[in-house]
Each structure stands twice: as C-alpha cells, then as structure tokens.
Amino acid sequence: MSLIARLTSSLGDKAVVTDPDVLDSHRNDHASFCTAGVPLVLVRPSSTAEVQEVLRACSEYGVPVVTQGARTGLSGAANALDGCLLLSTSRLDRILEVSVEDQVAVVQPGVVNSALSAAVLEKGLFYPPDPSSWEMSTIGGNIATNAGGLCCVKYGVTGDFVRALEVVLASGEVIRTGRRSVKGVAGYDVTRLIVGSEGTLGVVTEATLALRPAPEAALTAAATFLSIEDGIAAAAAVMASGLRPSLLEFLDGLTARAIQDYRDMGLPADVxxxxxxxxxRGPRAAADVAEIARICTAFGAVEVAEASDAEESRLLLEARRLVNPALELRGVTLVDDIAVPRSKLVALLNGVGEIGAKYDVQIYCPGHVGDGNMHPTVVFDRDDPAAESRALEAFGAVMQLGLSLGGTITGEHGIGKLKRQWLAQELGPIELSLQRQLKSVFDPAGLLNPDKLFL
Structure with a gap:
C-alpha cells in the first residue's frame, strides 16, 4: 500500500489532497526568493491522533514532512521540497478553553491570531503578541518562528506567553512540555526549545498560552524629524523616560516618502x-502622549501630532500599516529582520544607507525601534538580473552589518531557507554542532522540515 492510499484509508478523502493545482498553491510562503519543491501530497489532519498517524506513516515510508500554517512567513520555513508531505494545521483550529481564573487560553495551532485576540477580549483578557500578519497568521506559525510584532516593546514575543505545548514527534509519539502554572522549573525547558524551531523538532498540536488583563484605551503620537539621528535619539529618550510605550515604531526617510507617495499622509518632502x-494606559495615556511629544520636540522634531481619541490614533498608526503595500508597488521586496542593541541603531541605519549606495539598490528601513528590531527592505526590479544580483549581495551585507554590531540575523522572522548560510556564522561551530545534535535527538531520521535552518 502506498503512503497516499494508507493516509486516505485512515484519514478520509477530504483530508488527503493530491490535486496538482492545490499542491502548487501550497508550495511556498511569502519569501519569494526561496526555492520550493513539488510536494507529493497535502494532508489536513483534524486531531492529534490523526497527526500521529501521518507522522508514523511518513516515518515508515521515509517521506519528509513540512508543517504549514497560513504560510505568511517571510523566510521560506514553510516551503515544500520535492516529494514531501505538506502537513497543514488548517483544520486544527479550535480554541479549546479560555480561563479567566488562570488567565490562560488552550488552543490548537490553526487558530488565527486575531481570532484568539477577539475571543479572549470578550472575557476581559488580552493576548499581546501581534505580528503584522495577525489577521491571517496562525498561533502554530507564530510559535514556530517565535513571532513578534508591534507590541513587543512592552509585552514581549510569542515565546514569553507559551506556558505548555502538546507536540507530536517524528515517531508519532506525543509529549507534553511545560505546564499550566505560572511557575515551573522542573527539568530542561523543552517548551522554549520547541518555540522558534520552525517545525524541525515536532508538530505542535496544542498550546497553553498566558493571557493578560485587557489593556486600557490607547492613544498615539507621531513625530517627524529631519534626520535619522534625531529620530533615533528621541526614541532612546522615550525608552529611558520610564513611560514604557506599548508601541514604538520607526520609519526612515525613504520609507516615509514611499508611504507619502502611496497615500497622502501629510508628511513633508524632506522628512x-x-x-x-x-x-x-487609559486615563493616563493622554499625559503619556504629551510627554512623548515633549521629548520628541526636545530632540528636534519638526512636527508632532497627538491623538485625542481612538480614531485619531488609528489614523496616525496607518502610516506604519501602509509600509508593505507602499514598498511592494515599487518592486520586489527582500525583507531583512536584523536586531541590534538600541545603542547601535544609528550605526545600523547609516550602514544600511552605505550598503544601498555601494550596491546601487534602494533599501528602506522601517522597524520596531523600541527593541532594536529593524526591517531593512531591499526593493528592486526582478526582471533585471543585474539588479537582482546586487539586491541579494546587499541583503547579505546587511546581515553581516547586524552581526558586526553585536546583533542577530533574525529578530522575529526565523531562519527558514533564506538565512541558512548566515546561521553558522552567528552561532559558531560548537553551538551549531550542538543544535544539530538536538535536532537528531528529536528527529533521528531527519524527516521534519529537513532543508530548513541548517545547510
């Protein structure tokens, strides 16, 4: 009996997809530069037991498994390889429990981030991690990459809210890591190891997530500066002020002008x-925003807008939300996500400008300035082979720059296929070897996402 016949017999026709058009549409995530193979089959299990059956069968047949959520990733971690089985979590989409007393939610991996946020808000609770793709991306994918988002500066990343996991190993065995309680230090922290492992160690089938009380009403301020240095200095002063903003975002001049060209936001031409x-902070938000405005003015802001209500806050935030559509209109985008110490941000941004000039490409640099995680984005014409080659060289140079400044090649997007060649440089030979050994402990045959993370 073939693998497909076995899975069809045990899971049913609806769970096993071999239609070439459907398979082709599931070959890759949003990392357009990463190669993607032709999968053998797409399987959509609806329970942990069915995931176990899929992995047991793949282990017996020696077929590699690539787990996919919504495929919103930007590093190729969900890309197919030739002859693989694509394991979709789309039918594992139930919110199993929301506990007000324990302030936790128990969910399956296919739950969309925004759906969880809405469900817990109904009970006066808050799930803070909010990647830009939160209206599409799933909790399983967020866990796989340890996703961040705009609120990280105050609340932290996905891993800071994962209490416990149910994971199916390559053998089909099930383990439960972590615990529901707030505290727990028994043994190695396997939960933290699974978070960010990009589907290379096991398939998450259930997650217990910590929640917070719902935040109070928010207000926003936006300040324009004539230089990068002034904007970064103001950001540093805000972070040093003790205000703890719930969001602190930065756009360099190139990005701000691209947004202005895309939609009139009233930004000056020389921004x-x-x-x-x-x-x-609800009733205190207006005072916080006023203090942020004062700080920005002191550090050279030429204009500061302070929102007085939720609608004005939404309009001020719109500039940040428009980054991706504005840049995509200008060409193909190659998105980096390096993170550096905040003290190195000016050096990073100036260095990115020098790299753009050296390779004759446009590099736009928005990012989460509050935690030093920036998104240098190389934009170019893919129909021009010479421009594509320069863009790829510039992309690598930006990662080298981040490492030289004491940073990392990825703050929240993961390694996937896109950044494998730089991982060894960041980790060094001993740690890289140790990580490979950990992979082999969980997945001795190397069947789980085998062409990701490591070259």
Whole structure:
C-alpha cells in the first residue's frame, strides 16, 4: 500500500489532497526568493491522533514532512521540497478553553491570531503578541518562528506567553512540555526549545498560552524629524523616560516618502525619519502622549501630532500599516529582520544607507525601534538580473552589518531557507554542532522540515 492510499484509508478523502493545482498553491510562503519543491501530497489532519498517524506513516515510508500554517512567513520555513508531505494545521483550529481564573487560553495551532485576540477580549483578557500578519497568521506559525510584532516593546514575543505545548514527534509519539502554572522549573525547558524551531523538532498540536488583563484605551503620537539621528535619539529618550510605550515604531526617510507617495499622509518632502509611539494606559495615556511629544520636540522634531481619541490614533498608526503595500508597488521586496542593541541603531541605519549606495539598490528601513528590531527592505526590479544580483549581495551585507554590531540575523522572522548560510556564522561551530545534535535527538531520521535552518 502506498503512503497516499494508507493516509486516505485512515484519514478520509477530504483530508488527503493530491490535486496538482492545490499542491502548487501550497508550495511556498511569502519569501519569494526561496526555492520550493513539488510536494507529493497535502494532508489536513483534524486531531492529534490523526497527526500521529501521518507522522508514523511518513516515518515508515521515509517521506519528509513540512508543517504549514497560513504560510505568511517571510523566510521560506514553510516551503515544500520535492516529494514531501505538506502537513497543514488548517483544520486544527479550535480554541479549546479560555480561563479567566488562570488567565490562560488552550488552543490548537490553526487558530488565527486575531481570532484568539477577539475571543479572549470578550472575557476581559488580552493576548499581546501581534505580528503584522495577525489577521491571517496562525498561533502554530507564530510559535514556530517565535513571532513578534508591534507590541513587543512592552509585552514581549510569542515565546514569553507559551506556558505548555502538546507536540507530536517524528515517531508519532506525543509529549507534553511545560505546564499550566505560572511557575515551573522542573527539568530542561523543552517548551522554549520547541518555540522558534520552525517545525524541525515536532508538530505542535496544542498550546497553553498566558493571557493578560485587557489593556486600557490607547492613544498615539507621531513625530517627524529631519534626520535619522534625531529620530533615533528621541526614541532612546522615550525608552529611558520610564513611560514604557506599548508601541514604538520607526520609519526612515525613504520609507516615509514611499508611504507619502502611496497615500497622502501629510508628511513633508524632506522628512528624515518618522517616530510613532503609543500608550495603552487609559486615563493616563493622554499625559503619556504629551510627554512623548515633549521629548520628541526636545530632540528636534519638526512636527508632532497627538491623538485625542481612538480614531485619531488609528489614523496616525496607518502610516506604519501602509509600509508593505507602499514598498511592494515599487518592486520586489527582500525583507531583512536584523536586531541590534538600541545603542547601535544609528550605526545600523547609516550602514544600511552605505550598503544601498555601494550596491546601487534602494533599501528602506522601517522597524520596531523600541527593541532594536529593524526591517531593512531591499526593493528592486526582478526582471533585471543585474539588479537582482546586487539586491541579494546587499541583503547579505546587511546581515553581516547586524552581526558586526553585536546583533542577530533574525529578530522575529526565523531562519527558514533564506538565512541558512548566515546561521553558522552567528552561532559558531560548537553551538551549531550542538543544535544539530538536538535536532537528531528529536528527529533521528531527519524527516521534519529537513532543508530548513541548517545547510
């Protein structure tokens, strides 16, 4: 009996897809530069037991498994390889429990981030991680990459909210890591190891997530500066002020002008940088925003807008939300996500400008300035082979720059296929070897996402 016949017999026709058009549409995530193979089959299990059956069968037949969520990733971690089985979590989409007393949610991996946020808000609770793709991306994918988002500066990343996991190993065995309680230090922290492992160690089938009380109403401020240096200095002063903004975002001048060209936001033609900050402290938010405005003015802001209500806050935030569509109109985008110490941000941004000039490409640099995680984005014409080659060289140079400044090649997007060649440089030979050994402990035959993370 073939693998497909076995899975069809045990899971049913609806769970096993071999239609070439459907398979082709599931070959890759949003990392357009990463190669993607032709999968053998797409399987959509609806329970942990069915995931176990899929992995047991793949282990017996020696077929590699690539787990996919919504495929919104930007590093190729969900890309197919030739002859693989694509394991979709789309039918594992139930919110199993929301506990007000314990302030936790128990969910399956196919739950969309925004759906979870809405469900817990109905009970006066808050799930803070909010990647830009939160209206599409799934909790399983967020866990796989340890996703971040705009609120990280105050609340942290996905891993900070994962209490416990149910994971199916390559053998089909099930383990439960972590615990529901707030505290727990028994043994190695396997939960933290699974978070960010990009589907290379097991398939997450259930997650217990910590929640917070719902935040109070938020207000926003936006400040324009004539230089990068002034905007970064103001951001540093805001972070040093003790205000703890719930959001602190930065756009360099190139990005701000691209947004202005895309939609009139009233930004001046000579804008050097744009800083957007938010406070979610309800009655205290107006005072916080006023203090942020004062700080920005002291550090050279030429204009500061302070929102007085939720609608004005939404309009001020719109500039940040428009980054991706504005840049995509200008050509193909190659998105980096390096993170550096905040003290190195000016050096990073100036260095990115020098790299753009050296390779004759446009590099736009928005990012989460509050935690030093920037998204240098190389934009070019893919129909021009010479421009594509320069763009790829510039992309690599930006990662080298991030490492030289004491940073990392990925703050929230993961390694996937896109950044494998730089992982060894960041980790060094001993740690890289140790990580390979950990992979082999969980997945001795190397069947789980085998062409990701490591070259």
């Amino acid at each position: 050097g940088s744009l800083l957007i900050a938010q406070s979610d």
